[in-house]
Amino acid sequence: MDKIRLRNDIILFASLLLAALAVWGALKLLQKPGKYVVVEIEGKVSAVYALDGDLKLDIVTADGHVNKLVIENGKARIESADCPDKLCVKQHAISMTGETIICLPHKLVIRIEGEGGVDAVT
Amino acid sequence: MSRDLKLLTTLGVSTAAAMILSFLETLIPMNIAVPGVKIGLANLVTVFLLIKLDWKSASAVTAIRVLLSALLFGSVASLAYSASGAVLSMTVMSLLKKTGRFSALGISTAGAVSHNAGQIIMAVILLSTKEIAYWLPILIVSGTVTGLAIGAVGALLVKKIDLKLDRKA
Numbered sequence: 001m002d003k004i005r006l007r008n009d010i011i012l013f014a015s016l017l018l019a020a021l022a023v024w025g026a027l028k029l030l031q032k033p034g035k036y037v038v039v040e041i042e043g044k045v046s047a048v049y050a051l052d053g054d055l056k057l058d059i060v061t062a063d064g065h066v067n068k069l070v071i072e073n074g075k076a077r078i079e080s081a082d083c084p085d086k087l088c089v090k091q092h093a094i095s096m097t098g099e100t101i102i103c104l105p106h107k108l109v110i111r112i113e114g115e116g117g118v119d120a121v122t
Numbered sequence: 123m124s125r126d127l128k129l130l131t132t133l134g135v136s137t138a139a140a141m142i143l144s145f146l147e148t149l150i151p152m153n154i155a156v157p158g159v160k161i162g163l164a165n166l167v168t169v170f171l172l173i174k175l176d177w178k179s180a181s182a183v184t185a186i187r188v189l190l191s192a193l194l195f196g197s198v199a200s201l202a203y204s205a206s207g208a209v210l211s212m213t214v215m216s217l218l219k220k221t222g223r224f225s226a227l228g229i230s231t232a233g234a235v236s237h238n239a240g241q242i243i244m245a246v247i248l249l250s251t252k253e254i255a256y257w258l259p260i261l262i263v264s265g266t267v268t269g270l271a272i273g274a275v276g277a278l279l280v281k282k283i284d285l286k287l288d289r290k291a
Contacts, residue, residue, distance in 0.1 A: 002225070009228035016235055016266050024259035043250035087157050100253040102245075104157050105199070109251045 031096040034112030037076045039069070042107045051076065051095065051112065065106045076110060077101065128287055129179070133171075136183050137190075140167040144191040156257050158203075158241050159264045162234050162272055164191070169215070169230045169276035174285055177216035184208055202248065203241045210240030226277035227270060234269030235262055 039047040041061050049055055055071040056079075067081040067088060077093035078101055088103035094112050101110040143163040152159055164187055172180035188208045192201035215233040218224045224232070238261035245254045 005223060005225040005228070008223045009225055009231075012224065012228045012232060013266060013270070016231070016262055020259040020262035020266075023255075023262070027256055027259070040249075040251065085157070091156075098253055098256060100251070100256060102157070102249070102251070102254060104203075104245065104249075107249055109249055109253070111251070111253055 027098065031098050032114050034095055034097045034099070035115055036113040037069075037071055038111040038113050040109040040111060043109075048113075049076075059108065061106050061108060067103055067106060067108055069110065076112065078103070078110070081106070125287060128285075129175075132175075132285055132287065133179055133183055136167050136171055136179075137186050140164045140183060140187040141190060141194075143167065144187060145195060148195045156260050156264075158238055158257070158261055161268050162237065162265075165211075165230065165233060165237070165269075166272050166276055166279070168212070169226055169233065169273060170279050170283075172215055172219055172229065173226055173276070173280050174283070175287070177212075177219065181212050181216070184212055199248075203244050206244035207237035207240035210243075211237035225273075226280060227273035230273030230276055231266055231269030234272065235265035238262065238265045 034051055037049045037051050038045055039049075039059055041059075046059075049071060051071060051074055053071065054073075055069070057069055059067045059069050061067075065082055067083070068079040070077055070079045075093035075095045078088040078091070081088050081103060083103055083105040085105065088101050088106075088108070088110075091101045094101055094110070097112050097114040099112050102108070141164075143166060147160060147163045150161065167187070168180050168184045171183055185208070188204050189201070192198075192204060196204070211233040214236040215229050218229045218232050239258070242254055242258055242261065246252055
């Protein structure tokens with residue numbers, strides 16, 4: 001009985017890791033170099049910037065929290081933030097479509113859009 | 123001592139242990155850019171109770187632990203995330219336990235991964251951004267690793283600790 005359970009456990013682990021790999025692969029395949037940086041606060045688009053210009057500005061949420069967005073060398077990142085966990089600062093600079101920087105405490109999402117993407121937004 | 127009293131005491135002590143583990147978890151810095159990556163120490167208690175007793179005891183202790191830790195160490199927002207994770211993971215673990223075909227390792231791993239999935243679902247709802255799904259692969263892998271570790275310790279506890287409670291028929 002224990003052997004059967006162990007076998008089932010191993011099948012479970014393998015399928016989970018395969019699923020992770022499949023999701024990751026599918027997402028990678030769908031990615032293209034982006035054109036625009038879209039800033040969303042609480043699910044609403046608050047600003048759109050071109051990814052090919054250099055830019056440094058503070059994003060201020062409704063309750064006064066600040067994330068400093070930097071766009072340089074075709075990549076966007078958060079330089080500093082006043083959230084408790086600073087996870088948004090640790091996330092990698094983004095430049096491919098579908099990539100995001102997300103600050104959960106501030107309900108802030110920085111997203112990269114491709115050529116046609118912004119039409120759907122603006 | 124009557125069985126009911128023993129059970130009550132066991133669940134009380136389990137809740138206390140789960141709270142301590144939750145607190146310990148908050149002391150461990152997780153230097154990873156993806157929110158939601160955590161060890162899930164408190165799940166140890168849930169897995170133990172689920173295997174040793176039943177899904178009702180495990181769910182009760184888990185529900186109280188999630189509520190209390192959000193109150194003590196978290197916020198309203200963190201409650202939404204941990205509650206959605208806990209509900210999904212409790213359901214998945216209870217079902218897997220019911221099949222009788224998985225050991226503590228499998229149950230705990232499935233629980234950890236579904237906990238992470240539940241949190242992603244909540245994040246997609248709260249931020250109405252489907253791009254959060256990009257974190258899914260990382261959270262599946264981290265859930266598998268931490269779930270495995272917690273499951274291994276859980277299996278050991280199940281073997282070593284005798285609650286001296288008659289199993290419910």
